[in-house]
Amino acid sequence: MEVMNLLYAGDGKPPNLCVHCSVCSATCPAVEFMDHSPRMLLAMINAGMKDEVLASNTFWTCASCFACSERCPQGIHVAQIMYALKRYSLWHNRYPEGLVGPDFSRRFVKTILANGKSYEPGYAPAFIWEGGLPGLLYEMLGAVKLLRRGRLQLIPKKIKRVDNFRQMIGRIIPLEGIS
Ligand code: SF4
Numbered sequence: 001m002e003v004m005n006l007l008y009a010g011d012g013k014p015p016n017l018c019v020h021c022s023v024c025s026a027t028c029p030a031v032e033f034m035d036h037s038p039r040m041l042l043a044m045i046n047a048g049m050k051d052e053v054l055a056s057n058t059f060w061t062c063a064s065c066f067a068c069s070e071r072c073p074q075g076i077h078v079a080q081i082m083y084a085l086k087r088y089s090l091w092h093n094r095y096p097e098g099l100v101g102p103d104f105s106r107r108f109v110k111t112i113l114a115n116g117k118s119y120e121p122g123y124a125p126a127f128i129w130e131g132g133l134p135g136l137l138y139e140m141l142g143a144v145k146l147l148r149r150g151r152l153q154l155i156p157k158k159i160k161r162v163d164n165f166r167q168m169i170g171r172i173i174p175l176e177g178i179s
């Protein structure tokens with residue numbers, strides 16, 4: 001019920017309007033990597049299976065392409081539900097061990113709060129060892145190419161008036177434990 005209430009506060013129609021047509025699952029490019037398809041996750045939410053929902057990797061695997069939200073015949077914003085579950089999961093420190101997503105998300109938010117803008121190398125520790133040594137070499141080659149083209153900064157840069165930016169963000173989301 002707690003998760004359901006959170007989702008009612010988001011965009012789109014309530015999740016309990018789902019008619020289990022599976023359009024979201026059929027259109028999802030990441031479904032093969034998910035523990036549960038988007039349709040199945042909706043069914044679990046509607047059945048009040050909070051522990052099982054939070055133990056799923058599905059919303060951490062979501063690539064935020066929004067195809068499901070665009071195509072849902074019931075107007076359910078499935079992608080926003082995935083975002084809401086990520087936020088809930090992080091705030092409550094409830095997610096499966098060994099996922100890249102939670103660590104990556106924390107690093108992303110901390111970086112944005114510290115600098116007011118993104119700094120890609122700061123996120124690398126979250127995933128750099130996922131593919132073992134071949135994965136590391138692949139990522140490093142990619143980084144060198146981006147550096148050569150001036151598309152990657154070695155030193156993070158801050159926006160002007162970053163303190164004002166942090167205050168503004170703090171009015172929207174609770175920053176305790178993040179910054
Ligand atoms: S597309 Fe919409 S109605 Fe169909 S299963 Fe997915 S969430 Fe439910």
Ligand code: SF4
Nearest residue numbers: 028062063065066068
């Ligand atoms: S937004 Fe996420 S869940 Fe929806 S189709 Fe894209 S990857 Fe799948």
